[in-house]
Amino acid sequence: MAGHLGPWFRGTQVTVPSYLSLPRKIRETLMTEALYRWIVRSSFDGVLPKFVAAVRDPVIAGHEFYLSNQNPDACLTLFAPINERDAIGKAVEGHLTGHSITEAHCTTSDDILTLPWFRTRLHQVTEVALDLRTTSATARATLGTVPDPFNPSVGLYCGNVAAAYRAALEPLLTASPAFQRLVKDPDDFWKDFARWPGPRALSPAGHWLWNIVG
Numbered sequence: 001m002a003g004h005l006g007p008w009f010r011g012t013q014v015t016v017p018s019y020l021s022l023p024r025k026i027r028e029t030l031m032t033e034a035l036y037r038w039i040v041r042s043s044f045d046g047v048l049p050k051f052v053a054a055v056r057d058p059v060i061a062g063h064e065f066y067l068s069n070q071n072p073d074a075c076l077t078l079f080a081p082i083n084e085r086d087a088i089g090k091a092v093e094g095h096l097t098g099h100s101i102t103e104a105h106c107t108t109s110d111d112i113l114t115l116p117w118f119r120t121r122l123h124q125v126t127e128v129a130l131d132l133r134t135t136s137a138t139a140r141a142t143l144g145t146v147p148d149p150f151n152p153s154v155g156l157y158c159g160n161v162a163a164a165y166r167a168a169l170e171p172l173l174t175a176s177p178a179f180q181r182l183v184k185d186p187d188d189f190w191k192d193f194a195r196w197p198g199p200r201a202l203s204p205a206g207h208w209l210w211n212i213v214g
Contacts, residue, residue, distance in 0.1 A: 044069035121205035127178035129212035149194035
């Protein structure tokens with residue numbers, strides 16, 4: 001099984017560009033938090049039960065994560081303290097036995113680590129999407145009534161994009177137990193739903209509804 005997390009990443013260093021210019025709270029977070037990622041050569045549906053089992057593992061539970069369908073691969077990304085890397089690697093990969101891991105890495109220098117609000121939204125949207133896959137027969141049809149916020153034309157979709165998404169999707173999402181459990185301030189959630197996080201490689205958190213639900 002290629003790409004497993006092992007002793008090779010124990011010397012990981014914080015190498016964020018312009019690190020000293022970041023706010024102190026974020027600098028302190030970067031000293032302890034890391035991004036862990038596993039890419040598996042599998043259909044998303046094929047490996048999804050294993051991903052869900054991994055993030056519900058007692059070693060992992062409580063850490064923010066998100067999932068991604070990257071056909072022909074599937075991806076699990078987790079945010080957790082760097083000093084837990086050995087236990088986390090062992091726990092996650094124990095659930096992925098039988099699947100081909102094409103990439104696995106742990107880093108303290110990913111752009112997402114400087115965006116705590118974005119990590120939280122990714123986690124919330126992922127949990128809601130997992131709910132909708134199993135509890136809603138109309139989720140795909142409802143998502144089909146509005147454009148994926150990753151679409152560049154979304155800016156033309158409506159003058160107040162946040163309000164438009166909220167009007168179209170709030171009844172669907174608020175029925176999700178994950179939404180009820182995780183979203184403490186719905187106004188902030190919808191404000192961030194289609195918000196681009198800044199770095200060009202990142203997409204609006206709301207995009208993961210379309211990515212995971214289909």
